[in-house]
Amino acid sequence: MSKAGSAVRRLAQKKETKKVVHGSILRVTIPAQMASASPPLGPQVGERGLNAVQFAKDFNKATEHIIEGVPVPTRVHINPDRTYKIQFTTPPIPWLLKQAAGISKGSFHGDVSGMVTLKHIYEIAKVKQQDDVRMGLPLKRLCQTVMGYARTCGIEVRKEIDPTEYRQFLQSRDDFVKKELEELQAKRQAKMLRTA
Numbered sequence: 001m002s003k004a005g006s007a008v009r010r011l012a013q014k015k016e017t018k019k020v021v022h023g024s025i026l027r028v029t030i031p032a033q034m035a036s037a038s039p040p041l042g043p044q045v046g047e048r049g050l051n052a053v054q055f056a057k058d059f060n061k062a063t064e065h066i067i068e069g070v071p072v073p074t075r076v077h078i079n080p081d082r083t084y085k086i087q088f089t090t091p092p093i094p095w096l097l098k099q100a101a102g103i104s105k106g107s108f109h110g111d112v113s114g115m116v117t118l119k120h121i122y123e124i125a126k127v128k129q130q131d132d133v134r135m136g137l138p139l140k141r142l143c144q145t146v147m148g149y150a151r152t153c154g155i156e157v158r159k160e161i162d163p164t165e166y167r168q169f170l171q172s173r174d175d176f177v178k179k180e181l182e183e184l185q186a187k188r189q190a191k192m193l194r195t196a
Contacts, residue, residue, distance in 0.1 A: 022048050026076040029092070032066035035059040049082050062086055071095055089131045093149045096124045102170060107154020108180055113173065115156045115166060121146050 026048060028041065035041060037052035045052045055076075063072060075087040090096075098104065100123075101114030125142040128134055134142060150157055 024078050026078065027074070028076070029071050029073045030059060031068070032063040032070045032072050033060050033068040035063075045076075048078050050076075050078065050084060055084070059086060063088070089133070090127050093124065093128060093146055094153050096127065097146070097150050097153055097155055100124065101155050103155075103173070105177060106152075108177075111154060112156050113154035115158055115161050115169070116150060117161055118157060118159055121150070121157060 026044060028044060030041060035056040037045075037056050041056070042052040045055045059074070066072060071091055073089045073092065075089075077085045077087065079085075094106070097116060097120075098106070098114070100116045100120040103114040105113065107113040121143050122139075124146050125139055128146070129137065129139060129142055147157055
């Protein structure tokens with residue numbers, strides 16, 4: 001058997017790599033006023049043929065009225081001529097719940113991480129009702145959805161909250177979170193030492 005014949009067979013057997021075709025809509029959550037051309041946003045925008053630097057400038061300018069760092073779910077509608085339209089929705093429900101409860105992290109192991117009142121649930125549902133996706137949902141159903149997210153995050157829903165009692169709860173919760181993070185860091189360090 002000749003070398004040329006086997007080379008031809010190998011070339012024939014090679015599978016062609018398929019080109020990835022992206023859709024015309026990019027769905028991504030970007031912190032307000034903090035878009036940049038660096039990963040992970042830059043490559044996602046660049047793959048679709050858009051100028052990542054210009055997109056970041058446009059996004060940051062469009063979110064000037066929003067507090068910096070607030071996560072903004074964004075849909076970018078990309079036209080064939082590489083123009084685009086940016087569409088925003090309200091921040092995610094878990095983020096709104098954590099802000100209302102005054103916490104930065106949800107529950108670790110099913111414990112209570114914070115508390116909100118029914119009024120908080122109602123107000124968050126009113127905010128989320130403005131989204132195009134939830135436009136036709138009744139407010140009662142939306143409140144139930146928000147309560148489901150609260151349960152998932154470990155946030156307890158109450159009729160009323162005593163401010164002094166809640167302040168003490170948050171202080172003890174902060175101590176607990178710091179302790180958990182220190183234990184997690186110690187486990188990571190021990191694992192790194194074992195593998196090294």
